[in-house]
Amino acid sequence: MLEPAYQADVVVVGAGVAGLAAAHRLISQGVSAVVLEAAPVTGGRMATEKVDGFRLDRIGQLLSTACPELRLTPGLDGLALRPFASGALVHSEGLHHRVTAPLGAGGARGALHAVRALTSAPRSAQSDPVARRHGVITGWPGAMPWPLPRAAARASVTRRGRAGAPPVLGGAVDQARLSAALTRLATTPAERLLARPELPARQALAVRGLPARTVDGVLRPLLAALLADPDLSTSSRAADLALRMFASGRLCLPEGGAETLPALLAKSLPPGTVRTGVRVTAVATNAVTTAQHGVLRCRAVLLATDARAAAELLPGLRVPEFHPVTVVHHAADEPPATGAALLLDADRDGPVAHTAVVSEVDPTRAPAGRTLVSSTVLGPPPPDADAAVRRHLARLYGTSTARWETLAVHHTPEAVPAMRPPHDPRRPVRLLAGLYVCGDHRDTGTVQGALRSGHRVAAAVLADLGARGPMHSAGPPAPARAA
Template sequence: MNGDVTVVGGGIAGLVAATRLAEAGADATLLERRPDLGGRVRTETVDGFTLDRGFQVLFTSYPAVASELDADALDLRTFAPGATICRPGSRATLSDPLRDPRGAIPSLLNREVSVSDKLRTLALRYDLAQREEASFFGGPDASIREYLRDWGFADDYIGNFVEPFYGGITLDRSLSTSKQVFEYTFRAMSRGAIGVPAAGMQAIPEALAARARDAGVDVETGADVETVRTAGQGRIPFRTGSADAEGATVELADGSTREADAVVVATTPPEARRLTGVESIPTEAVPNATGWYTLPAGESFETGKRILLNAAEASPNAVIPMSEVAPEYAPDDRALLAATFLGEAAQDRPADALREDVRDALAAWYPKREFGGLETVDVHRIPFAQFAQPPGVHDRLPDPDDPEGPVVLAGDYTEWSSIQGALASGREAATVATEYL
């Protein structure tokens, strides 16, 4: 295959699209506005601590992970299955006995969830395991809360476990997100592990970038794209007609241009809509904030490598024992915790107030311990952590070939909001783009 392709955006989707096109024989150039690659999947180092840009994890059973990444090379550190349900004076383990036999007895003794709901969870697990991959994001839809009630789960189970657990996954403790996200991720958790690379989540785009460069992709960072125009007709969305289009032009903010037979737009949803004019690109944002905290030297913090879910309050939604799961995230003598805060309110609350919420929660959950020495390492406030996914949204998402002319979309917003969606969309965009080469 011959032809020139310009990929706009160096996040996960853009990296996969550029790599796939280069491996197929195209001359691929990737333009990224920032000085580094990775998009929303980034990691920084602060005072010797490894901090991901917001709490993120990798589901090892995602199909696109197997096709686009070498999970072994990422050196993953994995969480124990399930979680710990916490409220003042009480911590109760809820795990998957099929994947975590040692957690079977504590889970059985857990009084936060009834025996019938535990059995119902196993039945749901079995039901979803029988589903075909292509069946999840289509057909009748409902909210997660409605879906679980239809299954017969009690309000206590939904409130004590699902609200905080899926609040962390969908950033929506109200459980108004599409049930399709719940079904897909619930099955993924029953099939594999959840973890983080020892070097931080940015190891994922770094691995994809290395593969891209090995394939011959010309990567340009600091390249801010201003417009995308189809040949002879100005800015899209003017239709060129078909795969016989004569190419497109990318104009950068510095006035320079790039000519290509095809362009893949792999930016954030708002920027992709601006560049392409495709109105079906979702731009309603779901925000999130993640606080990173450390305890004084010598104060270890052990949870059995499980996420601590706040069943009593919404702030923090959950506390995550990062250095217990991944010791590389913290200096040898320190413990690193992450805490998630949902909604718009957390975007404006002072860092000290967020820390006090975490300190109060830990003191209530562990009444025999002292947490006066809890210190803030950093707070990440992310206004656009995911695009909103209410029931029915996945039927309305754009197709990769929706833009006019030889322009293709790549981003999780063409699939669903996740690393799986981003990886899969990059591969699909590359397939579509080859029609113009």
């Protein structure tokens, strides 16, 4: 029997970054593809709202310059990344401590040398320049902290002095050990990290010899920013991959807002490939049914929606738990003194997990002469969220927020897939021949994981279609016909 006529080799359902990346790979290999998106725009959760000249991300996930998927994904050649200041600032007891990672083998040797030197030296020598040069935290005991307004800094130092407690980020030995640990992660291949025994991240970090004050003071707020998990319940493998990205490169944002990334992918596909406003109601291995545009016949169907929408089309697919995220955007007349740094909260005495003066990182996100401050709350939003966030930001930045203008409060209940152990960051993307699924819920719950799953699923589709015969030449698919 002749094969029934079809309008595209592959129909991709969902125009998020995973589906768009997969479509690029398929088309570049001579496979015709059409991408159907129910929403009026592409991008899924990577959305950016425009308000009075400001560009406000709905979730604001962080990228890394060390992410290979951003370099290897076709269509992202024109993506401009705006890096944060090196490392991050950790706010603890009114002081800001800068956390950075030494890169390369030389940095690893120096960090290990610092550990050995400090553990064998008398206590009075544990603030020498070797440790400071190779450590990950420049807010060392006795060193000048990152500047806060004078009154706030004076009160913080006085309070700490009266308590007589050691710095929450640990002494020089702890900091050099953390430096060595991060550098080892930066130089370890990802596949070796994925082969490590799996534990919740908190337990894994503890058994590696890092003291609780280092985990709570540095790694917990950092992983909260990277994975939206303030409790460190994430799989240690996923946490290692996230810390590896931090230690290997610079945290960054796409210029112009999160929507820029999927917009670039969609724009660089052949005209007519992406069709928005098309809702898919049923899928099979050789066709998709739409609500108002009939049936599209094909040789393979790729579900690239979020996990819940995929499970509605294919009952039985597992829907993971999610971390809810609320992002609060404020406009200020003057930027706080932190510059382009990512500011993390180690004290957990307010709703904000991390915050940044985003217009200092990417000036295109605010009108000239205005300042955009974006802050992330993890978990359910508190009652009267804006007032609680303002109070917390006043402590974090050491300045009054009373005159700041609230631009938007974006709450996303299912923002980031949770990755509690056991978690497989390479979940199968091939359900059966002709039916595939991809997205951050099949990999790691990050933008990088979504792009990687798109690459993996394209390879699976190509292998199956290549085994079945010749494929159509690349180009825009034929228009849909009514059923």
